[in-house]
Amino acid sequence: MDYISINDQEKKEMFSSIGVSKAEDLFSVIPEKAKVKGLNLPKGLSEQELVSKFEILAGKNISLKQMKSFRGAGIYEHFIPSLVDEITGRSEFLTAYTPYQAEASQGTLQTIFEYQSLITQLTGLDVANASMYDGASALAEAALVSIRSTGKKKLLVSSALHPEYFQVLKTYLQGLAIDIKTIPLDGGNTSTKDLKNLFDPDTASVIIQSPNFFGQIEDLEEIKKLCEPAGFLLISVVNPISLGILKSPGEAGSDICVGEGQVLGNPSGMGGFTFGFMSCKQSLAWKMPGRIVGQTTDTKGRRGFVLTLQSREQHIRREKATSNICTNSALNALAGCVYLSGWGPEGFKKLSTLNLSKSRYAFEEIIKIKGFSAAFSNHNFFNEFVIKTTKDVNKLQSKLLDEKILGPLELEKFFPEFKNCLLFCVTEARTKKDIDKLVDILKEC
Amino acid sequence: MEKLLKEISVDGYKAYSVPEADVPIKDPGKILEDKLLRKKQPGLPEISEAELNRHFTRLSKENYALSTNFYPLGSCTMKYNPPVNEKISKLSGLANLHPYQSEDTLQGALEILFELEKNLCEITGMDAFSLQPAAGAQGEFTGLLIARAYFNSKKEKRTKIIVPDSAHGTNPASAALAGFEIVSLKSESNGILNPAKVKEVLTNDVAAIMLTVPNTLGVFEKDILAVEEAVHKNGSLMYYDGANLNALLGVSRPGNMGFDILHVNLHKTFSTPHGGGGPGAGPVGVKKFLADFLPYPSVKKSSEKYFLNYNMPKSIGRVRSFYGNFPVLVKAYAYILASGAEGLKRVSEQAVINANYLLSILGKKLNSPAGNRCMHEFVLSGKDLTLNGVRTLDLAKRLLDYGYYAPTIYFPLIVEEAIMIEPTETETKAALDEFAQTFIKILEEAKTDPEKLKNSPQNTPVTRLNEVEAARKPILHW
Helix, strand or coil: CCCCCCCCHHHHHHHHCCHHHHHHHHHHCCCCEEEEECCCCCCCCCHHHHHHHHHHHHHCCCCCCCCCCCCCCCCCCCCHHHHHHHHHHCCHHCCCCCCHHHHHHHEEEEEEHHHHHHHHEEEECCCCCCCEECCCHHHHHHHHHHHHCCCCCEEEECCCCCCHHHHHHHHCCCCCEEEEEEECEEEEEEEEHHHHHCCCCEEEEEEEEECCCEEECCHHHHHHHHHCCCEEEEEEEEHHHHHHCCCCCCCCCCCCCEECCCCCCCCCCHCCCCCCCEEEEHHHHHHCCCCCEEEECCCCCCEEEEEEEEHHHHHHHHCCCCCCCCCCCHHHHHHHHHHHHHCCHHHHHHHHHHHHHHHHHCCCCCCCCEEEEEECCCECCCCCCEECCCCCCCHHHHHHCCCCCCCCHHHHHHHHHCEEEEEEEEECCHHHHHHHHHHHHHHCC | CCCCCCHHHHCCCCCCCCCCCCCCCHHHHHHHCCHHHHCCCEEEECCCHHCCCCHHHHHHHCCCCCCCCCCCCCCCCCCCHHHHHHHCCHHHHCCCCCCCCCHEEEHHHHHHHHHHHHHHHHHHCCEEEEEECCCHHHHHHHHHHCCCHHHHCCCCCCCEEEEECCCCCCCHHHHCCCCCCEEEEEECCCCCCCCCHHHCCCCCEEEEEEECCEEEEEEEECHHHHHHHHHHHCCCEEEEEEEEEHHHHCEECCHCCCCCCCCCCCCHHHHCCCCCCCCCCCCECCHHHHHHHHHCCEEEEEECEEEECCCCCCCCCCCCCCCCCCCHHHHHHHHHHHHHHHHHHHHHHHHHHHHHHHHHHCCCCCCCCCCCCCCCEEECCCHHHHHHHHCCHHHHHHHHHHHHHCCCCCCCCCCCCCEEEECCCCCHHHHHHHHHHHHHHHHHHHHHHHHHHCCCCCCCCCECCCCCHHHHCCCCCC
């Protein structure tokens, strides 16, 4: 099937208006060598056939609705209020484009303005953009801002940063002569002693994730103080759900804050329903990449919204643009906006506290089991924690899977030095019953 | 005007609530160090669910979208978005997968990625794809890093990228981000490249030329094979900006034209909704000799089992976390399966017929710098309107009054007072006729009542907005 409606009579009339006799005439300018004689693809499917084909494909996976997940590491399962899908599913949002014509796009523009406001509230910083692709590329863009605004060429990156974020950062910077140094670990946290030794006046930014990849909360304020008064930027990567209780990046002295927005009302989607959020201090607003919406007035003095500060962008400055971002993740950020709007400050704090409490409960129960112990002495973690085990990890994982549990992430996958260490995640989506069952199975392993 | 969330906030209201705790609740102040805790609560709004629903629903009605209005936005390919694609991408077995599940539990998802890659290779004439780039611009950036890695592997120092002025605005920005120097190339007055002029800028430090075919004037580069020969003779690479692929499905392939690297904007050609600005997807395809440089991981198949291949030592690395904008990839694959070989060819044929049909009517009224033939889109110049003090912007705003989203304006930069129209294949003849009549009516108004255009739009939720004030005194949040 296709989605075209035209009959022969109409086609004839169109050809006559154009002055050709057939469709091929319109392609005559293409050299024969560049043409193709039919694609080697199957015949089109009806909608009914299409849906059943995808139902079969979807059935070949085991979804998080069929398992209880204790896995996070960058993508998290949280409960999504029904209103979120109701709004993002509205075709007036779904099928609109980047709001180039402001008067016909006030809906999208105002939701972005609301989103920017919510992000600044949460992160305690002055300005937010309209979203980016994902947390990892948002971080890479933040690093570029730090390089451009300080004129310095060195980055100090915590070893407790999500490994895929580090990989993306390296990819983004490979065209530029930038020195990237990693700050070693001290237990499960960034080593402040090593940071001090590595820091020098050529440092453009220090990049710290908190809670970090191991779930541990970092002392951002202390890190900022250690390196002052040198003119560097502190870039923090945060989990927004944790900000219901944790000190905001702004309060802690961050200059730029980025993170993954999936946790705010988006499903796990194999890591595909992402959006990167980015906020920064006022002084960096003109250096910030991506789209930004601003408030203004119309000719009748009424409030309205437009894309603004556009002279930073690629369609005006071409090779001098602050970034090449054009398409972003507006719809996923809209989910984030609807999600953040419904809790109120107390409810959001409760949600954050519930995550903390459930993971703490699981942690305390697991370390009681023989053969499982806390990997780090510092227990400042949010909803993820690392457990060291003497058990056979492969056997343990397959036993959990048999019981329809998606077990913890094996840290060895990314950190060879953390052999036999497991990264558990417990969000509000897990019940005490789920946790107790996990604990029972671990006991039997 | 719809109020702001902050303005409808009432102390103590809430839309969502957390379940009652079934584990002991821990006071953060007791188990975490005090210095780590938030002192000031975030100023989140307090609103009932019903009011929140109404707020966002009302906002949705202040939008023009494909589902409500014709959207002839040149270069953006706003075609009909089949709801079945949405439905499929939200199937629980696809929407609720964790990226770090074991491959055994992701076989269906990996099969989709594997098959989509194969289909894209067939459609474009390339040998391998990475589905990871999250947007066209990220695809460009990825493609250029591949070019860089390729020349590095050959120990050749090539620092320049040629970008014609008829190319997309993101091209030079992406090339700069990848660390290249940009050589701008002027196209002829009809937007076409002159191979002789390409040769003049082809020095031995040129890594690649980035071409948009059909170009931003909606015209096929008729001398593409001569350009290709010169570029390859110079040892440089051919980069294809696939944002305009909607003109060529099943008719021609960039691979057959000699392109080495390309990106495809899946959200355009393969009809996944644009979501008010994203998410999109910009997979990058390459010829075999560049396949090793693609981002990792790739999806492979071995004895009927799909797996993620991380063993790619020459890879440029990763440009995005996990495996790309998966739901967008699912929708694009659904669109390809629904269309099939014949359907895809019909898409491009009809897109080109529709664009030429509109051009045959409107080209009589306004100057069309690229002539009377086009591919899937065309550009007119509103320069003649300026005699009455009316600008293309005014024409665009007046179209909003008549219920049309405005075409792209002031792009490409090489056409004075440009207006760029892309009707796509999914509009009916009746819809095109109605649009053309309205357009002509507005051109008449421009002569008889220019003030009307300058004061438009009047039928939209707000009248013309003060963009200068917005930039001069930025208000970026409540």
